[in-house]
Amino acid sequence: MPSVVALTVNGISIEVAPGTTVAVAAMQVGQPCRISVTGTPRGPLCGMGICFECRMTINGVSHCRTCQIFCESGMDVTTNE
Amino acid sequence: MSNGARRKFDVLVVGGGPAGMAAAARAGESGVHVGLVDDNFSPGGQIWRGGVEGGNPHAAAWMERLQAAQVAKLCGVRVFHQPEPGLLLAETKDTVCELRYDKLILATGARERFLPFPGWTLPNVIGAGGLQAMVKSGLSIHGKRVVVAGTGPLLVAVAASLRKDGVAVLESLNALTKAKGTRWQARFPAFGEIKQEGDFARAY
Amino acid sequence: MSAVAHDVAVYDVAIVGAGIVGAACAYECARRGLRVVMVDRDTTGAGTTAAGMGHIVAMDDSEAQFALTRYSQKLWQELRPELPEDVEYEQCGTVWVAADDEEMQEVERKRDYYGERGVTADVLDEKLLRTLEPNLRSGMKGGLLVPEDGVLYPPCAARFLADRAQERGAKLQFGVSVEHLGEGRVTLGDGSKIRAEIVVNAAGASAPELTPGLAIKKRKGHLVITERYPGFVRHQLVELGYLKSAHSVSSDSVAFNVQPRRTGQLLIGSSRQYGAEHKEVDQHMLVRMLQRAQEYMPGLRQMSAIRVWTGFRAATPDKLPLIGPWPGDKSVWLATGHEGLGITTSLGTARILVDQMTGAKPEIPIEPYLPSRSAQEHVHA
Numbered sequence: 001m002p003s004v005v006a007l008t009v010n011g012i013s014i015e016v017a018p019g020t021t022v023a024v025a026a027m028q029v030g031q032p033c034r035i036s037v038t039g040t041p042r043g044p045l046c047g048m049g050i051c052f053e054c055r056m057t058i059n060g061v062s063h064c065r066t067c068q069i070f071c072e073s074g075m076d077v078t079t080n081e
Numbered sequence: 082m083s084n085g086a087r088r089k090f091d092v093l094v095v096g097g098g099p100a101g102m103a104a105a106a107r108a109g110e111s112g113v114h115v116g117l118v119d120d121n122f123s124p125g126g127q128i129w130r131g132g133v134e135g136g137n138p139h140a141a142a143w144m145e146r147l148q149a150a151q152v153a154k155l156c157g158v159r160v161f162h163q164p165e166p167g168l169l170l171a172e173t174k175d176t177v178c179e180l181r182y183d184k185l186i187l188a189t190g191a192r193e194r195f196l197p198f199p200g201w202t203l204p205n206v207i208g209a210g211g212l213q214a215m216v217k218s219g220l221s222i223h224g225k226r227v228v229v230a231g232t233g234p235l236l237v238a239v240a241a242s243l244r245k246d247g248v249a250v251l252e253s254l255n256a257l258t259k260a261k262g263t264r265w266q267a268r269f270p271a272f273g274e275i276k277q278e279g280d281f282a283r284a285y
Numbered sequence: 286m287s288a289v290a291h292d293v294a295v296y297d298v299a300i301v302g303a304g305i306v307g308a309a310c311a312y313e314c315a316r317r318g319l320r321v322v323m324v325d326r327d328t329t330g331a332g333t334t335a336a337g338m339g340h341i342v343a344m345d346d347s348e349a350q351f352a353l354t355r356y357s358q359k360l361w362q363e364l365r366p367e368l369p370e371d372v373e374y375e376q377c378g379t380v381w382v383a384a385d386d387e388e389m390q391e392v393e394r395k396r397d398y399y400g401e402r403g404v405t406a407d408v409l410d411e412k413l414l415r416t417l418e419p420n421l422r423s424g425m426k427g428g429l430l431v432p433e434d435g436v437l438y439p440p441c442a443a444r445f446l447a448d449r450a451q452e453r454g455a456k457l458q459f460g461v462s463v464e465h466l467g468e469g470r471v472t473l474g475d476g477s478k479i480r481a482e483i484v485v486n487a488a489g490a491s492a493p494e495l496t497p498g499l500a501i502k503k504r505k506g507h508l509v510i511t512e513r514y515p516g517f518v519r520h521q522l523v524e525l526g527y528l529k530s531a532h533s534v535s536s537d538s539v540a541f542n543v544q545p546r547r548t549g550q551l552l553i554g555s556s557r558q559y560g561a562e563h564k565e566v567d568q569h570m571l572v573r574m575l576q577r578a579q580e581y582m583p584g585l586r587q588m589s590a591i592r593v594w595t596g597f598r599a600a601t602p603d604k605l606p607l608i609g610p611w612p613g614d615k616s617v618w619l620a621t622g623h624e625g626l627g628i629t630t631s632l633g634t635a636r637i638l639v640d641q642m643t644g645a646k647p648e649i650p651i652e653p654y655l656p657s658r659s660a661q662e663h664v665h666a
Contacts, residue, residue: 016219024218036202044215047212051195062512067218
């Protein structure tokens with residue numbers, strides 16, 4: 001088990017402890033998870049996978065609910081437009 | 082659609098929080114073949130998130146009972162459809178599985194209901210339970226400043242646990258009656274003083 | 286409850302069913318000064334109208350089908366500047382997709398057919414198709430682009446038409462069940478009656494319940510809507526095998542049919558079933574439909590679907606709607622049986638229906654749609 005997991009969020013490098021969710025990683029580098037249809041930045045609300053506000057694009061796959069996904073090494077995470 | 086596992090249980094419990102864990106453990110202890118499904122990485126649900134590995138003695142105790150009762154733990158499995166009675170379809174990261182059962186127990190728990198207010202969609206505006214979940218998922222809030230506001234006893238518990246983590250809780254506003262405020266004061270002595278101000282209680 | 290005294294003969298026309306067809310008819314009646322009331326057990330556009338794709342398309346399955354769809358399409362184009370935002374009208378065009386040489390021949394035939402009738406249609410070779418729709422799988426032989434086709438959001442379109450009707454004096458009565466229609470009366474669930482010179486059955490898939498003997502069968506369909514993937518699809522995409530699917534009168538079938546919505550969400554269809562009366566999703570049909578869609582657009586596999594639903598098309602034996610007087614009752618007229626073309630042909634249906642009522646000359650021949658045709662031996666082509 002690695003002691004840190006290294007990934008990027010909108011190009012920003014971050015190292016987190018194993019068991020950290022992608023939503024948390026995004027929050028820690030101050031990046032919004034997504035931009036709403038009216039152009040407002042959005043972040044996690046419920047923390048348990050039912051509100052869909054934490055959707056981000058991970059490794060090219062959009063609409064991933066990041067509060068339910070653990071960080072993995074090398075993940076490329078971007079704000080879901 | 083790739084075919085994944087096909088499993089059959091006497092009793093299938095959907096939802097691995099405290100209720101689901103207890104139901105599955107008791108069913109397993111009666112000798113029937115039990116499966117426990119939850120889409121999270123491990124059982125515990127919301128309130129025992131991260132607790133079954135030892136962080137919470139109650140959670141850990143139920144976890145031991147589950148293991149001893151030989152309940153099949155299907156974690157990271159999300160139920161999405163019932164095509165016919167006795168059958169559930171669930172998805173995992175890579176595939177879809179069929180779960181057949183004689184008896185089904187739904188222990189899918191509760192969720193926070195958020196009352197919208199201006200600004201509720203801003204990043205860093207989070208449900209109280211949501212913040213706790215994020216903290217348990219690695220969010221560091223030590224030294225951060227937090228306002229906890231709304232209604233209900235959950236907020237009091239959240240504010241108390243945040244304080245313990247060294248968070249400066251700037252305000253804790255709770256819409257509640259004086260009688261309730263008095264009851265909570267007795268219930269949560271660690272929280273400090275709950276002072277009634279009109280329709281709101283400000284906790285210190 | 287309405288303050289109108291229903292027990293007195295006050296209406297020229299009473300319309301049962303406030304789907305897109307009923308609403309279009311109510312608007313047309315009101316526009317031409319007829320005293321009209323429209324009733325529905327729910328609200329406007331709540332039944333099959335809400336379940337459909339909202340594809341406005343000129344279809345060439347038969348001369349009669351082409352005439353009605355083309356006529357109606359032009360009426361939608363005329364109405365377009367007045368449509369509110371929530372109707373989400375987009376003239377995105379249709380691309381008919383050809384997967385093999387046989388289907389490319391069909392592309393040529395369609396291009397000629399449309400061309401002879403004044404509909405712009407451009408043949409796309411493999412390369413051009415890929416440029417216009419890069420997310421179709423490679424190896425598609427080509428297609429046909431019909432730029433005048435479009436899409437809209439049906440329930441809001443129905444509501445717009447109902448609102449327009451009401452502004453021009455039409456009475457709307459929603460949330461009332463209809464027990465009986467005929468003999469110049471509509472009997473409501475509460476026992477009250479509406480009297481009218483003409484009663485129009487525009488109840489779609491439920492029409493035979495109110496007019497026994499109507500040869501209308503329910504043809505169930507499924508649709509899936511996805512999360513937002515803007516730009517993934519640019520036109521309404523339909524496989525040429527679609528016509529084989531719509532042709533079949535007895536077997537369940539699926540066809541590739543994908544629509545981009547303004548939000549960037551994709552609507553994925555389509556399926557057809559006979560004999561299925563329950564509205565629950567049929568898993569086996571859903572799987573078949575999605576597998577077919579993925580054969581044409583492999584990228585769909587990665588997407589998130591957020592909702593699945595079903596709807597019942599009103600299907601007639603000769604695939605043409607019933608528009609006009611019903612031989613079984615002098616006061617009953619029909620505006621139903623539109624199968625998968627109700628949204629497109631709603632405006633044209635309303636025009637030719639009310640033309641018949643007022644004695645005006647219809648702008649297209651109406652014989653193929655007359656309900657009295659089922660009494661005749663031969664089927665109009």
